[in-house]
Structure formats: structure tokens, C-alpha cells
Amino acid sequence: MNEYVLEMKGITKTFPGVIALDNVSFGVKKGEVHALVGENGAGKSTLMKILNGVIKANSGEMYLDGTKTNISGVNDAQDKGLSIIFQEFNLINTLSVAENIFLGGLNRPKIVDWRNMRIKAQGLLKSLGFSFDVRRVVGELSTAEKQLVEIAKALSFNSKIIVMDEPTSSLTKSEEKMLFKIIKELKAKGVTIIYISHKLEEIFEICDTVTVLRDGKVIDVNPVSAITKDMIIEKMVGRTVDVEYPKRTILPGEKVMEVKNLYRTKILKNISFDLRKGEILGIAGLVGSGRTELAEAIFGAERFDKGNIKINGKVIKLRSTRDGKANSIGMVTEDRKETGLVLDFSVTNNITITNLNNVTSQRILNSRKEKDVAKRFIEELKIKTPSHKQEVVNLSGGNQQKVVLAKWLFSNADILILDEPTRGIDVGAKYEIYCLMNKLVAEGKSIIMISSELPEVLGMSDRILVMHEGEIKGELLGESASGEDVMQMIIN
Amino acid sequence: MKSYSITNDINNKLVIFLKKRAVTVLLLAFIVFMVISKPSFYSWGNITNILTEMSVYGIVAFAMTVAIIGGEFDLSASSIFGWATVFFISITNTLGLIPAFFLTLISGILMGMVNGFLVSKVKLNAFVVTLATMTIIKGLTFFYTGGSPINTSNETLIAIGAFNVAGITLTPIIFVIALIVFILILAKTRFGRNIYATGGNYHVAKLTGINVDYYKFIIFVIVGFCSALAGILLCVRVQAGSALYGKDLALYAVTATVIGGTSLSGGNGGVAKTVIGLLVMSVLFNALTLLGVEGYFQQLIRGIVLIAVIIIDTVIKKKNK
Numbered sequence A: 001m002n003e004y005v006l007e008m009k010g011i012t013k014t015f016p017g018v019i020a021l022d023n024v025s026f027g028v029k030k031g032e033v034h035a036l037v038g039e040n041g042a043g044k045s046t047l048m049k050i051l052n053g054v055i056k057a058n059s060g061e062m063y064l065d066g067t068k069t070n071i072s073g074v075n076d077a078q079d080k081g082l083s084i085i086f087q088e089f090n091l092i093n094t095l096s097v098a099e100n101i102f103l104g105g106l107n108r109p110k111i112v113d114w115r116n117m118r119i120k121a122q123g124l125l126k127s128l129g130f131s132f133d134v135r136r137v138v139g140e141l142s143t144a145e146k147q148l149v150e151i152a153k154a155l156s157f158n159s160k161i162i163v164m165d166e167p168t169s170s171l172t173k174s175e176e177k178m179l180f181k182i183i184k185e186l187k188a189k190g191v192t193i194i195y196i197s198h199k200l201e202e203i204f205e206i207c208d209t210v211t212v213l214r215d216g217k218v219i220d221v222n223p224v225s226a227i228t229k230d231m232i233i234e235k236m237v238g239r240t241v242d243v244e245y246p247k248r249t250i251l252p253g254e255k256v257m258e259v260k261n262l263y264r265t266k267i268l269k270n271i272s273f274d275l276r277k278g279e280i281l282g283i284a285g286l287v288g289s290g291r292t293e294l295a296e297a298i299f300g301a302e303r304f305d306k307g308n309i310k311i312n313g314k315v316i317k318l319r320s321t322r323d324g325k326a327n328s329i330g331m332v333t334e335d336r337k338e339t340g341l342v343l344d345f346s347v348t349n350n351i352t353i354t355n356l357n358n359v360t361s362q363r364i365l366n367s368r369k370e371k372d373v374a375k376r377f378i379e380e381l382k383i384k385t386p387s388h389k390q391e392v393v394n395l396s397g398g399n400q401q402k403v404v405l406a407k408w409l410f411s412n413a414d415i416l417i418l419d420e421p422t423r424g425i426d427v428g429a430k431y432e433i434y435c436l437m438n439k440l441v442a443e444g445k446s447i448i449m450i451s452s453e454l455p456e457v458l459g460m461s462d463r464i465l466v467m468h469e470g471e472i473k474g475e476l477l478g479e480s481a482s483g484e485d486v487m488q489m490i491i492n
Numbered sequence B: 001m002k003s004y005s006i007t008n009d010i011n012n013k014l015v016i017f018l019k020k021r022a023v024t025v026l027l028l029a030f031i032v033f034m035v036i037s038k039p040s041f042y043s044w045g046n047i048t049n050i051l052t053e054m055s056v057y058g059i060v061a062f063a064m065t066v067a068i069i070g071g072e073f074d075l076s077a078s079s080i081f082g083w084a085t086v087f088f089i090s091i092t093n094t095l096g097l098i099p100a101f102f103l104t105l106i107s108g109i110l111m112g113m114v115n116g117f118l119v120s121k122v123k124l125n126a127f128v129v130t131l132a133t134m135t136i137i138k139g140l141t142f143f144y145t146g147g148s149p150i151n152t153s154n155e156t157l158i159a160i161g162a163f164n165v166a167g168i169t170l171t172p173i174i175f176v177i178a179l180i181v182f183i184l185i186l187a188k189t190r191f192g193r194n195i196y197a198t199g200g201n202y203h204v205a206k207l208t209g210i211n212v213d214y215y216k217f218i219i220f221v222i223v224g225f226c227s228a229l230a231g232i233l234l235c236v237r238v239q240a241g242s243a244l245y246g247k248d249l250a251l252y253a254v255t256a257t258v259i260g261g262t263s264l265s266g267g268n269g270g271v272a273k274t275v276i277g278l279l280v281m282s283v284l285f286n287a288l289t290l291l292g293v294e295g296y297f298q299q300l301i302r303g304i305v306l307i308a309v310i311i312i313d314t315v316i317k318k319k320n321k
């Protein structure tokens, strides 16, 4: 008897200009939670897509329960007890939550029993600690809610092996806890889980074994008990990296933005705050607390019913994002696929789109200038891509996120709203992005940062606004605040 | 290990090249076949004939390509074209050539503005809107002419129609100018890039601060303008207008665009590709005529070609995912 429930041997996968996986061997034991870690673009998602029949390897073999197996496609994989929570959501925006959970896969019924389907869907979400109306259309959900639907969908197959590709990247601590509880329950039932994450603490909380990938090769396999976070990072990156939050020396200056009594029925309740020059203002809160809605209102992407926003002392009109941009506001949105990137566009075209005037000479686009801009950001943010002409749809998740950041950095806005800026970005690159944020504020720009990762908000912000149910519950100083302080404010 | 990945790379590149250029390769093969089997195909007269034939509709196909890149399409191009022919001839007969030229273009622009307004501001579906305006404009044209074609004997117009350099008339020249202008606008201006972005992902474009509604609007104005211009160019050739002219134009323009390789999903492609599509259509139908295939049968083939190309387009899209 083989102790491995799954073995992949000698897997190689190339794309034009890229060797994504180079002779990778990967084994998972029955009933374990196996972490798969590595830098952005290391090949994690590619390996898991091969496992689930989404794409085909150039060469290599696969064994399930010790027998050689061929996976011909997604349905075949589901048949053989494999399911996957994709890093990029695979939901149909125009269908309801319940339909998305049950109508996608093999367990699709011939005749739909709507009532039963809804009850089951509700049950699955409840087990995740969430109850929202499963008749809601997925397109209306927030990123975190979509993530939960994606998780529920994978659970609905009752698979033997479940792959989770960054399931917590847009969840806050409390939803994360629920997921971990479920993972532990699944494990107790003998289900095997492959867990991909850039939040390395999670690995020590729930995983048994960790495999590290670097540049498409397996670098190391270890029981979690025999390894530390620093060791993992070193193996991932190939050198030691800073994981602290970089310090700033400059203090915020005069007020650049004043938000007064912003009100939107049921969503925002009389929000008031200021933002200073050279300041990083963090916004903390649970999923659904109205953080994203507030950011969208400030950028002009969503309307508000009452209240006003002043920039440099003058009330501004915000009828659309164009007005936002005209007032030198930029916003990195939280969902790179739906709202961040034109997936068919090249890396270059996605970056320059926010500021085309900057790359024209006599009103004609200058492709040399565009190329230079793209190359500068590819270097600065270490975007892993075979060329600046690569379509972003072909980049790994974390590298796509870097393109979204680059796009708004190039817009040269004075006020930058960052909604989950480091979502899906690896530890090493995160530090670089924090340094970049510091550089921006040192240049006199101001940043509003929303993040589900509390440590990041605490570590980077000058001040933190704590939001709950559309209200600002209070304000904390970044230097002295702790996670407990934030949670305390939310509860009160 | 390395050599393996390099050959693999070359393989990949060849496959990608063939996929991208499949239509061009087929077109060339077909031309070679025709040249060998039908010497009359290869005569200068026939070549200029093909060019002139495709130029009139080609200008509209360019505009349609812009619309499709921007994520829309416009069925009313057919009716605007027909309207332009009768309106232009009738004004030529009353007010003269120059007023006719400008008034016809303005009427095309106005019709495009109505479409654009209904789609971008009222947020109606382009299919429904342009289907409706197509019918309305056609009705208007019939009403205007009482149903019968109208002619002109304006001598300047006849002279312009007869003007040519080595058999090449005014229409292909304007076609080439339009081609260059559209290539420049789409590839080299902010305006063009924003149309791609709007069609590529409306939501993303909007959140990037692009005035998406303006681009959705202007797309229809471009189609209206080009349809009217093409109508005038037809009048230059035939000195007549009829409500029946151009009834297959919208479908022709969409087909040429898609055959050329601009995807119906929006956000990519270009007018240079559409030239390939136009060549395929004209060469194919010219050849069919030379080979003595009946008109109704040609229509059938046209339909089949369109569906085949759309299927191929969709399959390639899926494969690449």
C-alpha cells in the first residue's frame, strides 16, 4: 500500500517564453493538509490546474491511491474525487448563489428542485458561518462573499482531495477562522487538502506538511513541525528578506481631503474624516462593514445621498470616476479580474491606460514611451512576465495584482485609495510594496488603505479608522494600536 | 531539458501563427487556385472590379470593426446607407452637389447620434435599438421616395464617377484613406485605446476614469457617418439612389470584421484585419460568380461562411483559455 493518496511525478509545463513547471514531483498523504507555497509566478496554480484537469502538462505522470491515472478534464477530475477553489473566481455573475454552487459541476441535477437546492446552499454557507440570501445574484456580491460561494461550491462535491488556491486572500480573520474549522472537520473525515497561501502564519495553524516551489521547481518538502516561517521564506525567495513593516520618518502635513457626513441609505452612515498630506490612513473592519463602498464613494464610482467631500478646502463634484480622477484621486480596486484589469490587454496597455497623455507626443501614442513606462514598473515591482507585451490574463495572480498597482501608480494621483493592495502578493514582494507606499507619501501623496489583513493596516498606517456596519466606530493611532483595540471598537 | 523546451517553443509559435493567420493562408491558397483555373480572374479589369466592389461596403466594415472593438454593433448601417443614396441624389437634383454631400453626411451623423444616445445614455441594448432604427429609417426612406429608385443626370457627378487612374476610381482611393485614418486612430491615439478598453471590459474602463458613455456614443456616430459616406460613394458610381441599396450591408460588415479576426466579444482586433475579411468575401464571391454560381446560392454560402467563422472564433477563444 502506498501512503500517498496523490503523487505527481516529473511534471513539466511550458508556456510561450515561460517554463512554468520544470520536472516537478509532488506527493500528498491521505488526510493531511498539505501547504504549497512559493513566490508569485512560482507555478503553484499551474500545478493545481494540471491536477484538476483544467490544463494539460507537457509531460509527467499522476497517481491516485497508487494507481496511474489520467485526468482528461474538469468533469473527469470531479468524477475522481478532486475539486478546486480557484484563485480567480469561476462564478457566473448573472446566476444566483445557489445556482452557482449547484449547477456548475457533475452533481448538476436533470430536473432542478429549486427549494431543495436553496436549502442545501443555505446550509453550506451556514457551515461557513455565513447567512446571506442564496437567491442573490453573484454579480452583486462583494469579493469576500464571492470567495465564500467559491468555497461552498468546492465543498458541495464531497471530494476526496480539495485544492484551495489562496482561499483567504480576501477574507478577514473571523471568516478565516470559520474556514479553518471546516478544514479541520474535513480532515477528521479523511479528506485531503492542498492549501496554497501567501499568509504564512496560516500554514502553522492548519497544515501538516509544506512543499516549497521556486521558479517551477520543488525546493523543499518538510513537516510543518520541523520548519519555521523564516526558513520557509528563505527557501521561497532564495535569500533572507525583511518581513517587518518599513518605518517612515516624515510626519503627515496639512489636510488635503475632508469628508463630511457622507451618507448613503443603508450603506454609509454619516462618515466624517480628514486625510493629510503624506499620510497613510488605514481603514479596518469586517467584511461587509462598508469599507469598499466608502472608498468607491470617495472615488466617484458610487453615488452618495448626502454629505460632501472637500479637496484642498474646496467642495468637489463627484458624479463619476472621471471626476475622481480629475481631482487627482486614484483607486486600486479589490477585484483585479472584474474591476482592475482589461484581461486581453498587454501588461503595457493596462499600465498606461490611466495616464495616456503622459505617453503621447503631439497627441499620438508613442509606443517607445509606453514600453519604457512598462519596463520601469516591471522592474520596480518585479512583475514576472516574459515580456511587456504579454497579455495580463497569462500572468499569475500575484503578478496581475502588481499590474493593477502599477496602473494606479502611473496615474500619478495625489490621493491613492488602495483596496486590498497586497491581495495575493508574496511575502517578499509585499515588503517592496510597503516601501513603495512609503516612498509615495514621502513625495507628498496621501494614501487611504483598506485591508483585511489587520497586521498590515496596523503596521503601515499613521491613523486607523475602524468601520462597522457603515459607521466609523472610532479612530486609532497606528503606532500604538493593537488588533485587540480594533476588535474591541467593532464590538462596542 | 533545455532543447526540449526550445523545440516546444517553436512548435507553440508555429501553432499560434497558423491560428492567427489561418484565414490569410486560406485566402492566398484560394487566390492561387483561381489564378491557375480561371485566367480571367487574374485580369487587371477584374482586379480593379474586386477593389471597387469591396471599397464601398469596406468603409462601413471599418466603422463596424470600430463598433465591435468597442463592444457594440450596429444593424442600422444598412438603412442609413440606403437613406443616404436617395437623399443624396434628391438633394443633388434640387440644391446641387455640394449641399447634397454635406447634408447627407450630417443626416448620417444625426442618425448615429440617435443610436448612440439610446445605447449610451438610455442604456438600451444595441441590438434592439439598431434593429428599431433600421426599420424606422428604412420606412422613412420608402416614404421619401415612394418606393421607386431615383436618378440624377448631374454632370459633375457623372464626371467624378468616370474619373480614374489606370482603372482605379475615386472609391478605392477613399477606401485606402479611410483605412489609414482608422489604423492611426485605433493604434496610435488615446481615443482609439480607450475604445479598446471600453470594449475589453466596460466596468474596468469605467473604474479607470474613462468616459465610457462617450465612447459608446461616438461608436454609433462613426458608423452613421461612414454609412452615409459609403452611400454617397455608391451614388458617384451609379448616379442613382434606392431604398433597397445596402440591405445586406450590416451583415456583410460584421462578417468581414469577424472573418478578419476581430473577436465579437470586443476589446481586440483592428481594421487591417478587416481588410483580409473583405478580401476573402470579395474574392470568394467574385470567384463564385466567375465560376457561374447562382446569386441565391451565393447568399447561402455567405451565411455558412459567417457561421463557420464565428464557430472557429469561439473554439479558438475557448482553447486559449
Ligand SMILES: Nc1ncnc2c1ncn2[C@@H]1O[C@H](COP(=O)(O)OP(=O)(O)OP(=O)(O)O)[C@@H](O)[C@H]1O
Pocket: A015, A016, A018, A019, A020, A038, A039, A040, A041, A042, A043, A044, A045, A046, A047, A087, A384, A385, A393, A394, A395, A396, A397, A398, A399, A424, A426, B321
Ligand atoms: N496561460 C498562461 N500563458 C502563459 N503563461 C502562463 C499561463 N499561466 C501561467 N503562466 C506563467 O506560468 C508561471 C507560473 O504561474 P502560476 O499562476 O502557476 O503562479 P503562482 O505560483 O500561482 O503565482 P501566484 O502566487 O502569483 O498566484 C508564471 O510565470 C505565469 O506567467
Ligand SMILES: [Mg+2]
Pocket: A044, A045, A046, A087, A165, A396, A397, A398
Ligand atoms: Mg496562483
